[in-house]
Amino acid sequence: MTHKIFDKIGEEMYSHVLSNGLKIYYIPKTNFSKTFAMLATNFGSADQKFQMQNGEIIDTPAGVAHFLEHKMFEDKDGNALQKFAKTGASPNAFTSRNMTAYYFSCTDNFYENLNILTKFVCTPYFTDENVKKEKGIIEQEISMLDDDPFWNAYTNVYAGMYHNHPIRISIAGSAETIAPINPDVLYQCHKAFYSPKNLVLTVCGNADFEKIIEIAEKNTPKQADEIANRFYGERKNTVYKNQITVKMNVPQPFFMIGIKDIPLEKGESQSKRQLIGELCCEILAGNSSSLYNKLYQAGILNRRFDAGYTIHPDAACVLFSGDSKNPKEVCNAILNDICEFVKNGISDEEFNRVKRMHYGMMIRSLDQPDDLCRMQCECSFANENFATPSLQYDEITVNDLLNMFKIWSDKDRFTLSEVIPLEANQEV
Amino acid sequence: MQTPFTSSLADGITLTCMQAKQFKTSVLSVTMTVPLSKNNGFAAILPHVLLRGTQNYPDMLSLSRKLDTLYGARIVPLIRKAGANLAIGFIADVIDERFAQDNLTNEVIDLLCELINKPALENGYLLNEYVESEKQNLIDRIARLKSDTRSYVVRRMREIMYENEPFGLCEYGDIEQIQNINAQNLTEYLKEIIDTSPMQIFYCGSVNQNEIAEKFKSAFSFKKCNKKPAENIILPAQSEPKYITETMPVSQGKLAMGLRTNVTATDDNYPAIMLFSTILGGYTGSRLFKHVREKLSLCYYASCGIDKFTGGMTITSGIENKNVEIVQKEILSQIDDMKNGNITEQELFDAKRNILDLLKSMNDSPLTLESYFQSGIMNNLSLSLDNLSEQIHLTSLQDVIKVGQNIKLDTIYFMKGEEGV
Numbered sequence: 001m002t003h004k005i006f007d008k009i010g011e012e013m014y015s016h017v018l019s020n021g022l023k024i025y026y027i028p029k030t031n032f033s034k035t036f037a038m039l040a041t042n043f044g045s046a047d048q049k050f051q052m053q054n055g056e057i058i059d060t061p062a063g064v065a066h067f068l069e070h071k072m073f074e075d076k077d078g079n080a081l082q083k084f085a086k087t088g089a090s091p092n093a094f095t096s097r098n099m100t101a102y103y104f105s106c107t108d109n110f111y112e113n114l115n116i117l118t119k120f121v122c123t124p125y126f127t128d129e130n131v132k133k134e135k136g137i138i139e140q141e142i143s144m145l146d147d148d149p150f151w152n153a154y155t156n157v158y159a160g161m162y163h164n165h166p167i168r169i170s171i172a173g174s175a176e177t178i179a180p181i182n183p184d185v186l187y188q189c190h191k192a193f194y195s196p197k198n199l200v201l202t203v204c205g206n207a208d209f210e211k212i213i214e215i216a217e218k219n220t221p222k223q224a225d226e227i228a229n230r231f232y233g234e235r236k237n238t239v240y241k242n243q244i245t246v247k248m249n250v251p252q253p254f255f256m257i258g259i260k261d262i263p264l265e266k267g268e269s270q271s272k273r274q275l276i277g278e279l280c281c282e283i284l285a286g287n288s289s290s291l292y293n294k295l296y297q298a299g300i301l302n303r304r305f306d307a308g309y310t311i312h313p314d315a316a317c318v319l320f321s322g323d324s325k326n327p328k329e330v331c332n333a334i335l336n337d338i339c340e341f342v343k344n345g346i347s348d349e350e351f352n353r354v355k356r357m358h359y360g361m362m363i364r365s366l367d368q369p370d371d372l373c374r375m376q377c378e379c380s381f382a383n384e385n386f387a388t389p390s391l392q393y394d395e396i397t398v399n400d401l402l403n404m405f406k407i408w409s410d411k412d413r414f415t416l417s418e419v420i421p422l423e424a425n426q427e428v
Numbered sequence: 429m430q431t432p433f434t435s436s437l438a439d440g441i442t443l444t445c446m447q448a449k450q451f452k453t454s455v456l457s458v459t460m461t462v463p464l465s466k467n468n469g470f471a472a473i474l475p476h477v478l479l480r481g482t483q484n485y486p487d488m489l490s491l492s493r494k495l496d497t498l499y500g501a502r503i504v505p506l507i508r509k510a511g512a513n514l515a516i517g518f519i520a521d522v523i524d525e526r527f528a529q530d531n532l533t534n535e536v537i538d539l540l541c542e543l544i545n546k547p548a549l550e551n552g553y554l555l556n557e558y559v560e561s562e563k564q565n566l567i568d569r570i571a572r573l574k575s576d577t578r579s580y581v582v583r584r585m586r587e588i589m590y591e592n593e594p595f596g597l598c599e600y601g602d603i604e605q606i607q608n609i610n611a612q613n614l615t616e617y618l619k620e621i622i623d624t625s626p627m628q629i630f631y632c633g634s635v636n637q638n639e640i641a642e643k644f645k646s647a648f649s650f651k652k653c654n655k656k657p658a659e660n661i662i663l664p665a666q667s668e669p670k671y672i673t674e675t676m677p678v679s680q681g682k683l684a685m686g687l688r689t690n691v692t693a694t695d696d697n698y699p700a701i702m703l704f705s706t707i708l709g710g711y712t713g714s715r716l717f718k719h720v721r722e723k724l725s726l727c728y729y730a731s732c733g734i735d736k737f738t739g740g741m742t743i744t745s746g747i748e749n750k751n752v753e754i755v756q757k758e759i760l761s762q763i764d765d766m767k768n769g770n771i772t773e774q775e776l777f778d779a780k781r782n783i784l785d786l787l788k789s790m791n792d793s794p795l796t797l798e799s800y801f802q803s804g805i806m807n808n809l810s811l812s813l814d815n816l817s818e819q820i821h822l823t824s825l826q827d828v829i830k831v832g833q834n835i836k837l838d839t840i841y842f843m844k845g846e847e848g849v
Contacts, residue, residue: 010452010527031450033791079722085713088781090789107788108781136725143680144728144746147845149575249677251571288492296488302565303476323568353496360499360523364453369792422677 001209006387011366013376013385014209021197021224024216025376027204027386029369035110035205036369039121040101040377042200043193045171046313051229052192060185062166063138063173066095067181068189070134071126072102080120089113097167097312100193101377103370110207111215118201118219124190126183135178142172149248149419150321153256157319160241160415161260164233167312168240195224202376204369232314235263238412245418253420255327257334260413261309261316261404270311270382271389275358276400277309277318280408282354283346283401284337285320291337300324318408327418338409346398359393431814432801433637437645440652443629444801445637448794452524454533454633455794458540459506459517460625461806463658464594469601470617471516473559473566473609475505478618479518480558481548482539494539499523501536503543509599510803511737512660515628518543519798524634533635534643541647544622553611554618563606570600577678577843582744585684585841588672593663595738626657628805632794657808662690662738665836673842681749685759686742686839691831693736694809699819700831705734705741706779707771707828708762713778715762716743724758726751737807741835749845756840767832776825787817 005012014026045066049059072093073080084091089106102121106113145151155170162168172178199220203212239260261277264270285291285307295301305322324330365371376386407413433445462471485491495501501522508515522536548555574580583598590596627648631640665688691701709716709732716730730745747755790796790813804811 029450034785034789081712082718085711085782086778088778088785090782090785091712105789107785133725137721137728140680140726140746140748141728143748144578147577147678147680248575249577250575252568254575286492288489288496290489293487293489293492297561299561299564302568323572353493357496357500360501360528363499363523363527364521367451367453367794 004387006390009363009366009387009390011387013387016209016213018196018213018217018220020220020222021195022216022220023200023380024213025200025202025380026207026209026212027202027372027376029205032205032369034105034107034369035203035207036103036105036373037114037117037201037203038101038103038373038377039117039199039201040099041193041198042099042381043189043198044096044098044100045169046097046166046232047193047230048166049231050192050227051231053226053228055228058188058192060189061173061180062169062177063171064181064185064189065100066172067134067138067178068186069093069095069100070138071131071186072121072124074130075120075123075125080116083116084113087113087116095171097171099378099381101374103373105370111211114203114212114215115219118216121194121199122220124187124194126186128183131181131183131186138172138178139175142175145170145172147249149250149254152246152248153254153321153417153419156244156246157256157258157415157417160244160417161239161258161317162315163236163240165315166232167315191225192227195226196220197224197226200377200380202373202380204373230313235314237262239415241415243416243418245420247422247424248419250419250421252323252325253327253418254323255321255330255416255418257320257327257331258415258417259318259408260415261318261407263314263316264311269384269388269392271379271384272392272395273316274309274311275389275392276396276404277316279354279358279396280401280404281307281309281318282358283350284341284405285334286354288354288357291333295330295333300326300329327416331414331416335409335411335414338405341405342402342409346401348398351398351401355393362390431812434805434810435641437629437641437648438652441627441629441648442805443631443641443644444805445640446632446794446797447634447637448632449634451633451794452527453521453794454524454631454635455519455521455798456536456540457506457517457519457630457798457802458544458627459508459515459802459806460621460627461513461515461657462621462625464509464512464514464597464599466597466605467601468514468597468599469566469606470609470614471514471621472507472600473562473606473614474618475507475516475518476562476565477554477558477614478543478547479503479505480555480562482542483546483548484542486548498532498535499528501532503536503539507599508803508806511807512594512658513806514599515802515806521795526634533633533640537640537643537647541644545647547618553615556611559609559611559614563609566600566606567603570598570603574676577676577680577682578746581682581684581841581843582742584674584843585686585742585839586740588670588841589686589740589839590738593661594658595660624652626652626806628802630798630802632797657806660737660807662692664688664690665838669837670839672839673844675844675846678845680746681752681845682744682746682843683752683755684742684744684841685837686740686841687835688838689734689739689741689831689835692739693804693811697827697831698736699816699823700827701734701739702783703776703779703820703823703828704766704832704835705732706783707775708732708766709743710779711782713782715766716745716759719762720745720755720758724754726755730755730759737803752842760837763835767829767835769829771825771828773825776828780820780823783820784817787813787820
């Protein structure tokens, strides 16, 4: 067992690795009422094609990770959601492009809940009947997403940026891609990715770490399979399409602009890249940027404008989203301001001011046990921890940001995804 | 549980303080309450215009840069509709001083006060440029409500159900009225609400409540008249429910049902109606989740919630168009079954656990506490989490069944997806 204290940010963490490879973390928050637990696998919608240790290559339908997330709750002795309902816990799960996570929060009966969580995630139970039944539910979830302008813009910006990386496909897949999903493929994915070597358990709140370890040890398998390889397609520097436009039930265009960055290099710190990416976003397009203020004043952006940096398996990008009567103008302004930074640099005043702002945001995120657990799981997949970035602020220099802006300053890395009103005259 | 400390800073100004040392984030809010009316547009635009600039920070850029130096403190416009009232103002969050510098909270309070007391002016009026641009933003916002179909159906159903009550009014006002706003009449409106509207201030963080009180006292030395928020008048349900179907160019149909319980937050029966709603559709162990979703596979979500100020119960689900009859029938038969007394002790026990867990969890989120207490105070209600938890404990199966028998279906709204979309 390891105990680390992060004085600067007022946090601490206990960690332990079981002999089967499961990593366990506990972040105490003893003054909080609830305790939050998350069990996550680094298997997301992007992990469609992979190779097992025995050489077998498996290619799965789009949406299988998300389908599996729905189906994991089912057990021979009943549905785990119903077991949680009896303890007063609030359970849920999500699938992203990078990971699948199962979690609950509760103010009472923590160990009973942890027992339910670790058990159901490690016990697959799929039948033709229960798989078929789930399709109706997931079809309605997909239908709901299909009507969501944000989701459409989000899915399309990836479809535009990437030529053949599976992140270009919607996380849940479509009614067509999930149709052939059967118990076999679900068992196959579970065996490959829900092995303790791929799982991370993080608890935040009030608990006894020894007891957490004990429950995890009891419920996770002794033996663990390992993935040999994952395939994400051939890398390309430029985007597949510069623009994707769809028409929907919106009164004015909603856009997402993506800039394709280079994937994380081997040995590069994920949290440092993330931090540099976020600082670039703030300096370029944050509330105190000249870009945002200029475009807001001109009536081209409103308060919903947002910018964020994301790292995926074998991919990384920055996304800008918002409402605008003229998304193309936003796109041009972004490229223009990036080039200005590359040309003129960033002043120390600006760099330090934005760094201080970002530090304040980071500290505040530590109050959310759910965010904290997700952060720790993601960091753990990259062999780092949630406190790593707090120590990296001083390492980062203006040049780190300028180097990133240099990569971004290429219009062939840009994709504009827009959702425009149904009655609009489309010009592409 | 956390207990707030509420005090009166001056006539019509209430301060609610929760001293908490477990958070790294402090939350502050300042709102003024007006009755929901045809004037909602004037109220809703104000925080947006005020946030464009003050006398010391005349534009968004200088204001944002100031906030950067306060460790990224955030100040966002707040427009809150609850009961028959509308509260407008700002909510701020800032890193707790223990992790930054002294006086950080004071600086944020200064900014909040400046936004209300010293807006940027030209010739004595708010800036025309800011007013015109925020008018457009507000009009766009109203137009966008339809794009979020999941929340829009609930909004539309309530608009129909409460067409003769203030709660049916849109908190953003209507487009025609917004077009009549100008720098002069908006400035006058600001003066009027500063003089007459009750003000609610909230703070949750590590700073001592007396310090916070002193700080706000010196900043807001208004003399207020007309200090009471509007009373909510709740009408009985229609003798026959209204059925309304409208079409939208979307693929999924959405159902929203409005029921009247006539039980509100201060009613002795309120815990019982909360339990009824939770058993019916409040969590994953509820009847709607187990039957409509899990058993019949008809939807991804089907849930039920209760509004504590109007006693309105809202049931909502996203479904295939062709299934609207079956879903409706299933929901109504579950309600009837519960009204007929077929609720088990186990169902009641599980629902109690669920509610108690949620109530206790609220203590971990300053933002949730802000919304809970401020929405009560803006309606002149003093709500207590401890009391509510205790009452939930004591509620019997008979209480739940009895209160359920008075629930009346009022409005069924179905937003039908258009074929071929």
